[in-house]
Every structure is written in C-alpha cells, then in structure tokens.
Amino acid sequence: MKNKKIFSKLFMICLMIFFYMPIVYTVVFSFNSKKSLTHWSGFSLTWYEKMFSSRDMMSALWTTISIAILATIISTVVGTITAIGLSKSNKVLKNIVERINDFPIMNPEIVTAISLLMLFSALGVQKGYITMLLAHVMFCIPYVMLSVNPKLRSLDPNLADAALDLGATPWQALIKVIIPQIMPGIVSGALVAFTMSFDDFIISYFVTGNGVSNISILVYTMSKRINPSINALSTIIILIITVVLVLINIIPVLKKRGGVKE
Amino acid sequence: MKQFKTMAYPYIVWICLLIVLPMLLILVYAFTKTGNDVATIKFSFENFGKFFSDAIFLDVLRRSLIIAIATTVICVLLGYPAAYIIANAEGRKKVMLILLITIPTWINMLVRTYAWMGILQDNGIINSLLGLIGLGPVKMIHTSFAVILGMVYNFIPFMILQIYTSLTKMDKSLLEAASDLGANKVQAFLRVTLPLSIPGVISGITLVFLPAVSSFFIPKLLGGGQYVLIGNVIENQFLTAGDWNFGSAISLIMAVIIMISMYITKKIDKGEAMEGGERK
Numbered sequence: 001m002k003n004k005k006i007f008s009k010l011f012m013i014c015l016m017i018f019f020y021m022p023i024v025y026t027v028v029f030s031f032n033s034k035k036s037l038t039h040w041s042g043f044s045l046t047w048y049e050k051m052f053s054s055r056d057m058m059s060a061l062w063t064t065i066s067i068a069i070l071a072t073i074i075s076t077v078v079g080t081i082t083a084i085g086l087s088k089s090n091k092v093l094k095n096i097v098e099r100i101n102d103f104p105i106m107n108p109e110i111v112t113a114i115s116l117l118m119l120f121s122a123l124g125v126q127k128g129y130i131t132m133l134l135a136h137v138m139f140c141i142p143y144v145m146l147s148v149n150p151k152l153r154s155l156d157p158n159l160a161d162a163a164l165d166l167g168a169t170p171w172q173a174l175i176k177v178i179i180p181q182i183m184p185g186i187v188s189g190a191l192v193a194f195t196m197s198f199d200d201f202i203i204s205y206f207v208t209g210n211g212v213s214n215i216s217i218l219v220y221t222m223s224k225r226i227n228p229s230i231n232a233l234s235t236i237i238i239l240i241i242t243v244v245l246v247l248i249n250i251i252p253v254l255k256k257r258g259g260v261k262e
Numbered sequence: 263m264k265q266f267k268t269m270a271y272p273y274i275v276w277i278c279l280l281i282v283l284p285m286l287l288i289l290v291y292a293f294t295k296t297g298n299d300v301a302t303i304k305f306s307f308e309n310f311g312k313f314f315s316d317a318i319f320l321d322v323l324r325r326s327l328i329i330a331i332a333t334t335v336i337c338v339l340l341g342y343p344a345a346y347i348i349a350n351a352e353g354r355k356k357v358m359l360i361l362l363i364t365i366p367t368w369i370n371m372l373v374r375t376y377a378w379m380g381i382l383q384d385n386g387i388i389n390s391l392l393g394l395i396g397l398g399p400v401k402m403i404h405t406s407f408a409v410i411l412g413m414v415y416n417f418i419p420f421m422i423l424q425i426y427t428s429l430t431k432m433d434k435s436l437l438e439a440a441s442d443l444g445a446n447k448v449q450a451f452l453r454v455t456l457p458l459s460i461p462g463v464i465s466g467i468t469l470v471f472l473p474a475v476s477s478f479f480i481p482k483l484l485g486g487g488q489y490v491l492i493g494n495v496i497e498n499q500f501l502t503a504g505d506w507n508f509g510s511a512i513s514l515i516m517a518v519i520i521m522i523s524m525y526i527t528k529k530i531d532k533g534e535a536m537e538g539g540e541r542k
Contacts, residue, residue, distance in 0.1 A: 008347045012359070015344055018415070019366050022377035025387065029380065037380030038387070078273060085270030097270070100277045103285060108476030108520065110493055111513045114500050115284030118510075122287060138280045141273070170265045199370045201479065206500065219372040223379065223483055234373040241368050249361070 023238060030231035037226055047232040056218060057233055063129065064214040068197040071136035076190040078137070079144030084178060087152045101142035112139065113206035120207060127209030135207045136197045143196060144189035151185030191248070198241075291510035309511030319495065319512075326492040327519070329406065330475035333413040337470045338463060340414070341421035345462075346455075348422070349429035360426070367419045375412050375483050382408050382484065404486035412480040417473055421466035428462025429455070464531050472520060492516055 029037055033044035051057050086094045104112050116138070120131050155178065163173040179186070201216035208217065215237060219230055293305050313319050348359045366374065381387050382402040392398035402408050432455065440450040478493030485491075492512065499509030 008343075011343060012347055015340070016362060019363070019419075022374050022381060022415070023366065023369065025381055026373065026377040038383050038385045038390075078276075081269045082273035085266050085268065085273075088266045089270055093270070093274075097274065097277065100281050103281050106472075108472055108493075108516065110476050110478065110496055111288070111517055112284075114496065114506075114509060114513055115288050116280070117500060118287040118291065118506060119280070119284040134280070138276075141276075174266070195368055199368075201370075201372050216370055216372040219370075219376055220479055220483075223372075223376050230373075230376060234370075234376070237373060238369055242365070245365060245368060 026231050026234045027238065029228060030235040032228060032231075035226060035228060037228065037231075047228045051229045051232040051236075054229060056213070057229065060213045060215050060218040061233070061236070063132075063212060064198060064216075067129075067133055067136055067214065068194050070133055071140050071197040072190050072194040074137045075140035075144050075193045076186060079141045079189060079193075080148055080179075080182070080186050082141070083145045083148040083152055084174070084182075087149075087155075098145075101145060104139045105142055105146075109202040110206075113203045116203065117206045127207060128212045129210075131207045131209070132204050132212060132214070135203050136200065139200075139203060140193035140196055143192045144186075147189035147192060148182055148185040151182040155181050288510045288513060291507050292514045293511075294507055309508045310515070312508060313512060313515060322490050322492055322495055323515075323519075325490075326475055329409060329413070329481075329491065330471055332410050333417065333474040334467055334471045336410065336414050337418045337421040338467065341418050341466065342425055342459075342463070345422045345425035345429055348426055360423075363419050363422055371416055372479060372483075375416065375480055378408070378412055378415065379403065379483055382411075403484065404489065406485070406489075408484040409481050409489065409491075412484040413474045413477060416480065417470040420469035421463075424466035424469060425459055425462040428459045432458045460531055464527055467527055468524060471523060475520060476516060 028040075030047055031043050031045070032040055033046060034041040082097075086097060116131075116135050117127075120127055125131055159181070160173045160177050163177045164170065168176065199216070200214070201220065204214050205217050205220065208214075213221070215233065219234070222230055292309060293307070295304065295306050295308055344363075348356060348363075351359060383389070384399050384401065384403065386403075388402065389399040392400060436454050436458070437450055440454050441447075445453065476493045478491065478497045481489045481491045481494055496509050496512050496516070499505050499512065503509075
C-alpha cells in the first residue's frame with residue numbers, strides 16, 4: 001500500500017512538472033538579458049521595454065482584449081435571448097438549431113475557419129477586425145447556449161406565467177423573473193466565451209486581414225525567429241489569466257463568508 | 263409565454279448565414295474545379311482524384327493519422343492513472359489538483375507551444391540536463407517526438423478531466439459490493455471501475471483525436487517548416503497556394519475520416535459493453 005501511495009505521488013509530481021515547465025520557462029526567460037532562449041545571462045527588463053515600445057505587440061494585445069470583451073458581451077446577450085426563445089418554441093425547431101450549433105463545436109477548427117474565410121470572400125467583405133469579431137461571436141454563441149440551456153430546462157414555467165398574470169409585461173417577466181433564475185448559466189457561458197475568444201488562434205488566423213492580428217497570430221508569425229519579447233508578452237498573458245482565475249475562484253468564497261456574517 | 267418565441271428568430275437567420283452557408287461553400291468548392299464561375303458550375307471528383315492519386319498526399323495523411331493515434335494512446339495511458347489518482351484524492355487536494363490541471367488550458371496554446379520550442383532545442387534545458395549526466399545531446403526539436411510531445415501537452419488535460427468526471431460519477435457502493443462478493447482490488451478495478459469509466463475515456467479520445475488530427479501550428483512550431491501534416495496542407499492550399507477547391511476537398515476528406523473514427527470508437531465501446539453483459 002505504501003509503495004502505491006509513493007508511486008502515485010511521484011506520478012502526479014512528474015505530471016505537474018510536465019504541465020508547468022513551459023510556463024515557468026517562459027516567465028524566467030522573459031527576464032533574460034541576452035537574446036537567447038537557452039542560456040541564462042542575467043536579469044533584465046529589456047524585453048518588456050521592447051514589448052511595450054513595439055507597436056505590433058501593443059495593437060495585438062489591444063485587439064485580443066477588445067475582441068474578447070465585445071464577443072463575450074454580444075454572444076452572451078444573443079445566446080441567452082435565443083436560448084429563452086427556443087425554450088418556448090416547438091421541439092423540431094429547437095432540435096434543428098441545436099444540431100446546427102453542434103457544427104462549430106464538433107468540427108475541427110480549421111474546417112470552420114476555412115468555411116468562414118470562403119464566406120467572407122464570397123460576400124466581398126474586407127477581412128480584418130470586423131470579420132474576426134463576427135467569427136468569434138459565431139463560435140462563442142453555441143457555447144453560451146450550451147451553458148444556459150440546462151438552467152432553462154430546470155426553470156419552472158409557471159413562474160413567468162404567474163408574473164404575467166400579476167400584470168407584469170413580458171419584458172418585465174423576462175428581466176425580473178427569468179433572467180435572475182438562469183444567471184449562473186449566463187455567467188459561466190460568458191466565462192467560456194471570453195476564454196474561447198481570448199485564446200483563439202486558428203479561426204482568427206484565417207479570417208483576419210489588413211494587418212489585424214491578435215496575440216496568437218503574432219506569436220505564430222514571430223516564432224520563426226528567436227524573439228524573447230514574445231516571452232515578455234506571454235508572461236503578461238499568463239499574469240492576466242492567473243489573476244482572472246484566482247479572482248473567479250476566490251470571489252465566491254468571499255461572498256459566501258460575507259453572507260454568513262450577515 | 264408564446265411571445266418569447268420570436269426572440270429566437272434573429273439567431274436562426276444568423277446561423278443560416280454564418281454556419282450553414284459556409285459549410286455549403288465547402289461542399290460546392292470541393293466538388294468543383296478552379297476557374298468555374300457560378301453560372302457554369304460543374305460537378306467533378308477531380309480534387310479527390312488528385313489527392314488519392316498522389317503518393318505525397320497519401321503519405322501526409324498516413325503520418326497525420328499515426329501521429330494523432332499515438333497522441334491519443336499516450337493521453338489515455340498517462341491520463342487514466344492521473345484521473346484515477348485525482349478521483350481518489352481527499353476533498354481539498356482533489357479541488358487543488360483539478361485546478362492545477364485546468365490552469366494551463368486557460369493559457370494560450372500558441373504561447374505554451376512556443377515555450378517548448380526553447381526547451382527542446384539542441385542546447386536547450388533538457389539537453390543541458392542530459393549533458394550533466396553525460397548523455398546527449400539528443401536531437402528533439404523538429405522530430406516526430408517533439409510534435410507528439412506538443413500534442414500530448416496541449417490535449418491531455420481534456421482527457422484527464424473527462425475520465426475524472428466519469429470516475430466521480432461512479433457509485434462507490436458498487437466497489438464495496440464487489441469486495442463483499444470476494445473480488446480483490448485488481449478484479450474490482452477491472453470488472454467494475456474500468457467498464458464504468460469507459461464513456462469518459464471515449465469522450466476523452468474524441469476531444470484529443472479531433473484536434474490532434476487537424477492541428478497545424480504544433481507541427482509547424484515543433485516539427486519545423488518541413489514537417490507537414492494534413493492541417494498544414496489545408497493551410498497551404500488556402501493561404502499560400504490559393505487552390506480553395508483542392509483545400510475544401512482535403513478538409514472534407516479529413517472530416518469524413520474523423521467521423522469514421524468516431525463511429526468506430528463508439529462501436530468498440532458498445533461492443534465491449536455487450537461483452538460485459540454476456541459475462542454476467
């Protein structure tokens with residue numbers, strides 16, 4: 001028994017080293033003073049200076065963050081509204097929409113990417129920021145609906161009817177009764193949408209144009225040559241994601257504590 | 263409540279335009295030849311003929327499948343014990359481990375793959391460590407090993423989380439029943455835990471095989487410019503060569519292969535379930 005415990009501990013430690021080595025490596029070498037990804041030659045902030053003064057990197061950072069925020073807001077609103085609408089529609093229509101929603105989820109991303117590329121070209125749309133945003137909204141909505149749907153299914157349909165009987169307008173019933181009940185689903189949907197958009201590479205890479213890049217595209221095109229500024233940029237991203245994750249995991253705990261005190 | 267129905271209509275227009283129409287475009291392009299304008303569309307299998315008659319493309323397809331299968335097998339072999347250990351850990355430790363597995367998946371894949379480029383270099387950290395014990399340098403970057411490692415690294419969290427979910431859903435009293443009936447630990451695992459966790463393994467396989475077979479930036483970054491998988495061929499046709507018809511045909515071939523492998527995986531799953539049933 002003892003041996004088994006030691007074995008599983010060792011196994012998990014090796015796995016964690018495997019998982020975190022590249023992340024630690026990126027952070028460490030972003031502070032390297034020389035242009036090498038293999039030899040440590042002293043601490044410096046050169047690559048951060050280079051990064052902050054590089055217009056490409058700053059605009060890629062801006063594109064990534066602004067698209068992620070816009071795509072999250074649009075896809076959460078549209079996805080929630082559609083999910084509510086479909087829950088009141090007939091089963092056939094609901095099934096058809098859900099099947100079609102499965103396409104971007106189940107298809108390899110590169111297939112979705114080329115299909116959108118051909119669409120935008122066929123329609124003669126200039127590729128750039130707008131096409132990237134449209135594509136992100138397109139692949140985020142199905143995920144929002146996936147996380148809202150279970151909440152809607154467990155929603156008591158009588159509640160909204162009761163609100164209407166008591167004189168609420170449909171709009172009021174929606175805002176005051178339905179939305180608050182499905183809020184946890186909406187929030188987790190928004191979270192999924194944000195990370196999907198923030199991390200996306202393949203679809204963005206195919207539908208962008210006009211020199212508009214997000215961080216992933218920039219890393220991909222810059223990776224042909226050694227460029228430790230990428231490490232600095234990566235470190236910033238790692239920092240942002242870690243802070244967001246910690247906040248998400250800590251806020252509910254704090255809220256619960258606050259609740260207990262009351 | 264019928265008045266809410268109309269709220270779904272705008273999205274129906276949206277999916278027709280941004281999901282259905284683009285998929286139809288792939289079909290149209292795959293079955294036509296370059297230079298056709300819409301008015302004189304002609305149905306042809308030429309793109310598929312071109313793919314299957316060219317040894318180079320068939321070789322790329324074979325290599326993509328081998329790499330994807332190897333990645334999937336390694337993910338199952340490493341992911342299963344990991345999921346098993348986590349599922350059997352105590353409360354706090356369990357939450358901690360799941361968080362530790364999830365965090366890397368939130369960090370951009372490109373960024374994490376780029377880091378491996380430095381680690382695997384001939385004079386990188388792994389070769390320096392090997393040098394200390396008098397080994398190497400071993401050529402790692404720009405080999406199949408590097409590509410598979412990159413894929414396992416990026417996709418194994420999905421496998422672990424899927425298996426973990428199916429293991430935690432399992433009714434623990436079944437194991438007690440098995441040991442009451444005289445099964446030892448190994449037997450209980452093989453006869454109870456393993457069969458019940460197969461659905462998790464199957465959905466894990468789907469989540470690993472699908473991105474692995476279609477990946478194009480992992481082979482490019484870790485395999486080097488000469489390392490071509492099917493995803494790279496598609497990227498090339500669309501962004502460099504400009505033959506969208508051929509590119510669409512290759513994507514269609516890839517999609518069909520993925521569907522067939524999913525079907526086989528599901529069949530194997532059912533077959534095993536039946537076998538288990540007969541044994542009873």
